[in-house]
Amino acid sequence: MALTEQELRSLDYEPDTGGHFGDYGGRYVSETLMAALSELDQNYQKLKNDPDFQGEFDADLASFVGRPSPLYHAERWSKAIGGAQIYFKREDLNHTGAHKVNNTIGQALLAKYSGKPRVIAETGAGQHGVASATVAARLGLECVVYMGADDIERQSPNVYRMKLLGAEVVPVESGSRTLKDALNEAMRDWVTNVDDTFYIIGTVAGPAPYPQIVRDFNAVVGREVKWQSKELFGQYPDALVACVGGGSNAIGLFYPFLKDTEVAIYGVEAAGHGLSTRQHAAPLCSGRPGVLHGAKTYLMDNNDGQIAHTHSVSAGLDYPGVGPEHAYLKDIGRASYVGATDEEALHAFHEVSQVEGIIPALETAHALAYTKTLAATMRPDQTVVINMSGRGDKDIFTVAKLEGISLT
Amino acid sequence: MSSYRIQQRMDALSAIGRKALIPYIVAGDPTPSVTVPAMHAMVEAGADIIELGMPFSDPFADGPVNQRGAERAIAGGTTLRGVLDTVSEFRQNDQQTPVVLMGYLNPVIAMGETAFCEACGESGVDGLLIVDMPPEEEGSLVQEAKDRGLDLIYLAAPTTTDDRLATIGQATSGYLYYVSLKGITGSSKLDTSEVKERIEHIRQHVSVPICVGFGIRTAEDAAAISSTADGSIVGTVLVSQVESLTNDPAKIPEALQSILKPMREAMDASA
Numbered sequence: 001m002a003l004t005e006q007e008l009r010s011l012d013y014e015p016d017t018g019g020h021f022g023d024y025g026g027r028y029v030s031e032t033l034m035a036a037l038s039e040l041d042q043n044y045q046k047l048k049n050d051p052d053f054q055g056e057f058d059a060d061l062a063s064f065v066g067r068p069s070p071l072y073h074a075e076r077w078s079k080a081i082g083g084a085q086i087y088f089k090r091e092d093l094n095h096t097g098a099h100k101v102n103n104t105i106g107q108a109l110l111a112k113y114s115g116k117p118r119v120i121a122e123t124g125a126g127q128h129g130v131a132s133a134t135v136a137a138r139l140g141l142e143c144v145v146y147m148g149a150d151d152i153e154r155q156s157p158n159v160y161r162m163k164l165l166g167a168e169v170v171p172v173e174s175g176s177r178t179l180k181d182a183l184n185e186a187m188r189d190w191v192t193n194v195d196d197t198f199y200i201i202g203t204v205a206g207p208a209p210y211p212q213i214v215r216d217f218n219a220v221v222g223r224e225v226k227w228q229s230k231e232l233f234g235q236y237p238d239a240l241v242a243c244v245g246g247g248s249n250a251i252g253l254f255y256p257f258l259k260d261t262e263v264a265i266y267g268v269e270a271a272g273h274g275l276s277t278r279q280h281a282a283p284l285c286s287g288r289p290g291v292l293h294g295a296k297t298y299l300m301d302n303n304d305g306q307i308a309h310t311h312s313v314s315a316g317l318d319y320p321g322v323g324p325e326h327a328y329l330k331d332i333g334r335a336s337y338v339g340a341t342d343e344e345a346l347h348a349f350h351e352v353s354q355v356e357g358i359i360p361a362l363e364t365a366h367a368l369a370y371t372k373t374l375a376a377t378m379r380p381d382q383t384v385v386i387n388m389s390g391r392g393d394k395d396i397f398t399v400a401k402l403e404g405i406s407l408t
Numbered sequence: 409m410s411s412y413r414i415q416q417r418m419d420a421l422s423a424i425g426r427k428a429l430i431p432y433i434v435a436g437d438p439t440p441s442v443t444v445p446a447m448h449a450m451v452e453a454g455a456d457i458i459e460l461g462m463p464f465s466d467p468f469a470d471g472p473v474n475q476r477g478a479e480r481a482i483a484g485g486t487t488l489r490g491v492l493d494t495v496s497e498f499r500q501n502d503q504q505t506p507v508v509l510m511g512y513l514n515p516v517i518a519m520g521e522t523a524f525c526e527a528c529g530e531s532g533v534d535g536l537l538i539v540d541m542p543p544e545e546e547g548s549l550v551q552e553a554k555d556r557g558l559d560l561i562y563l564a565a566p567t568t569t570d571d572r573l574a575t576i577g578q579a580t581s582g583y584l585y586y587v588s589l590k591g592i593t594g595s596s597k598l599d600t601s602e603v604k605e606r607i608e609h610i611r612q613h614v615s616v617p618i619c620v621g622f623g624i625r626t627a628e629d630a631a632a633i634s635s636t637a638d639g640s641i642v643g644t645v646l647v648s649q650v651e652s653l654t655n656d657p658a659k660i661p662e663a664l665q666s667i668l669k670p671m672r673e674a675m676d677a678s679a
């Protein structure tokens with residue numbers, strides 16, 4: 001299935017009208033959701049090229065999020081590794097502390113332009129929930145966030161943040177009581193209340209047109225890196241690295257570079273306790289194609305097709321599926337997908353905190369862990385850009401607990 | 409090979425002016441041994457077709473009651489093979505009543521579309537309703553199913569546009585499953601006069617019989633729906649009943665009968 005470089009350059013990397021990326025994606029949903037998805041699709045295809053909509057989006061990204069985010073040369077860390085020059089795309093400096101807000105601003109504006117007064121969202125670690133509650137507050141929209149009951153226990157600071165922002169947080173008790181179940185519950189709410197409700201999905205997963213919408217809103221990251229890298233070092237980077245949960249920060253960085261085949265692309269999945277154990281969250285590295293949450297994609301399931309319980313030290317990567325566009329990029333050979341274990345990620349978390357003065361999110365720490373390996377194989381005149389997708393403030397409780405330290 | 413039992417059954421019912429009563433339970437809920445006796449008991453209580461749920465871990469079109477049913481079945485060890493074995497066992501004593509398997513695509517992909525359809529043919533399954541496979545996404549499953557004489561039943565919803573109704577009408581065979589309300593299984597807002605209007609409209613686009621489900625809870629609901637539709641599909645109330653008897657599964661078949669019998673009577677009385 002892997003394509004030649006010539007072929008990879010000539011693709012347009014857009015889904016077909018049914019939302020398929022090659023064989024992946026699509027709209028594998030119950031008939032009850034079809035009308036809502038095609039309404040969303042029509043609205044989006046129209047607004048995508050609407051100057052008012054885009055103008056408002058860009059203005060919000062500048063004044064509310066603080067874009068453009070800097071491209072930062074991690075000089076000390078690069079030197080310590082002794083290979084390529086490493087640059088961090090500082091999404092951690094965004095308002096609310098992660099790339100997630102790029103997407104929630106865009107989708108909340110879609111809700112506003114579609115006349116929906118109520119928004120719902122699913123969340124795992126709480127980052128997307130917080131970002132959704134934030135923009136809902138700003139636009140005066142009612143906001144309900146579904147969150148697995150187990151995650152609510154693990155992530156209480158974010159639960160409180162959402163409440164401070166005026167959102168209602170609904171615990172989900174079904175299934176594994178984590179992110180995938182929150183997603184199921186949000187879809188259920190949406191089918192039932194579709195007339196007045198907009199579903200702000202948190203990553204590039206789900207039925208079409210969501211993977212495309214979320215990608216487009218996050219693609220501002222890669223577009224900025226294009227001019228920033230030219231400005232800083234006169235050319236595009238040699239390699240891009242990002243962590244992959246559902247895959248939104250990764251595709252946001254990758255997408256503007258897909259046709260530039262001289263740029264190597266690496267997505268890093270959560271290898272948990274190791275890819276050879278079943279305790280990880282790395283469907284692209286060791287899952288298989290199937291259908292989950294409305295899209296055909298790589299996923300983790302058992303022999304009988306039941307969706308597997310996943311494990312990762314980072315809640316934001318702890319998801320058994322992945323965005324369909326990544327499945328496609330893997331199969332055609334445009335991007336490589338690798339894993340970083342809990343241990344490797346934690347090691348990178350501490351190292352970057354101490355060497356660069358930046359505490360990364362645990363999700364991001366997976367990308368950092370792989371960058372270390374990759375950069376070491378490269379020359380000092382080469383460059384790697386990594387999406388510093390979020391800051392680690394939310395994770396200090398988790399990390400402290402793993403080290404037997406109590407912060408309360 | 410299927411003998412198109414669904415069409416034969418619907419034709420036979422229509423000849424005598426009777427509407428189809430179609431119960432839904434989850435195969436293997438709460439344990440595999442309950443399901444075959446429950447199926448026979450439901451037929452005895454007046455069921456014309458049985459919809460058997462293939463349990464899936466992430467049934468996002470279903471409500472909490474049906475999801476818990478699926479979770480119990482999976483916890484009790486029911487696999488897709490197990491569901492097919494259940495149908496084979498049912499067929500040992502009942503060659504007449506059509507059986508439709510209802511579920512989600514991923515377990516089918518995991519078994520392989522060809523192997524699954526072959527096994528369906530061998531076990532005596534008559535139809536498939538794959539909730540998350542709309543006609544736009546039909547893959548090899550559709551041809552494999554047709555080759556083995558399996559009906560593919562599709563859903564239509566209150567929000568389905570006329571364009572799509574035409575597509576769905578072309579794709580569906582056996583019957584069309586009309587979802588009577590916006591929402592998930594087990595929702596409680598059934599408006600029977602609205603359903604009636606929609607069904608009259610849908611009949612202009614669809615030639616197969618139309619059966620209605622999602623939200624039918626009482627004998628009155630079933631009778632009201634059957635006065636316009638060709639059949640009433642009853643699921644969540646039955647799965648709730650199973651849930652209340654998980655500690656005493658031997659009572660399940662009879663308890664299901666006590667829900668279905670009044671429905672049958674009310675439907676026949678209003679026919």
Ligand SMILES: Cc1ncc(COP(=O)(O)O)c(C=O)c1O
Binds near residue numbers: 204243
């Ligand atoms: C900082 C950060 N990075 C990455 C992710 C993973 O999501 P995605 O793969 O969609 O970027 C999350 C999710 O919560 C996150 O908070």
